[in-house]
Amino acid sequence: MSIHALNRTTFGNPNNAGNLMPVEEAHALLNDWVPNERLRLHMKQVAAVMKAWAIEREGASEQTALKWELAGLLHDADWEKHPDDHCRVIIEELERRNMDPEVIHCIASHDPRYFGVEPQNKMDRMIYVFDELSGFIHASALIRPTRYEGMDVKGILKKLKTPSFAAQVSRDDINDALSRIDTPLEEIIQFIIDHQKNIS
């Protein structure tokens, strides 16, 4: 087990179910905790993809879509200032703020092989699927002169099979994440491209 294992399986307080913060408050927290613009963009992209998936593919209510969005926005909030305690610090902060326990669990399970927390529901499984792939697709956009313009799934698939490209992105994590859902990789890639290309 990773040294970053959280060694916990329950998060937040069930009495806080449905307790969400306005999206503006999450953005304020990000601005405060994450000076690195590139990292903030990563979280905004994951949030946009999560929210879109909740609405378009899960038929989620506005309240439920906000949960997905907040999990995406906050999942790496402590990464820049607390790399050795990544996840633990933001989880404890959100517990202090009485955040909905499902949002906290989703953040805690965004990398199960690292934090030792298994995804339980669809929201948990999708943040795991989107996290690495979103970053990978953005890295691919940055080396293209036209960025997202004209980007296609085939090009991304090819880069995924090139171990030296964005080598820090774990292909094992991507495969493990995909093995837990029914949607094929090609469809996920297209969904991410469509929903994160205009986020800035």
Ligand SMILES: [Fe+2]
């Ligand atoms: Fe992370």
Ligand SMILES: [Fe+2]
């Ligand atoms: Fe992330």
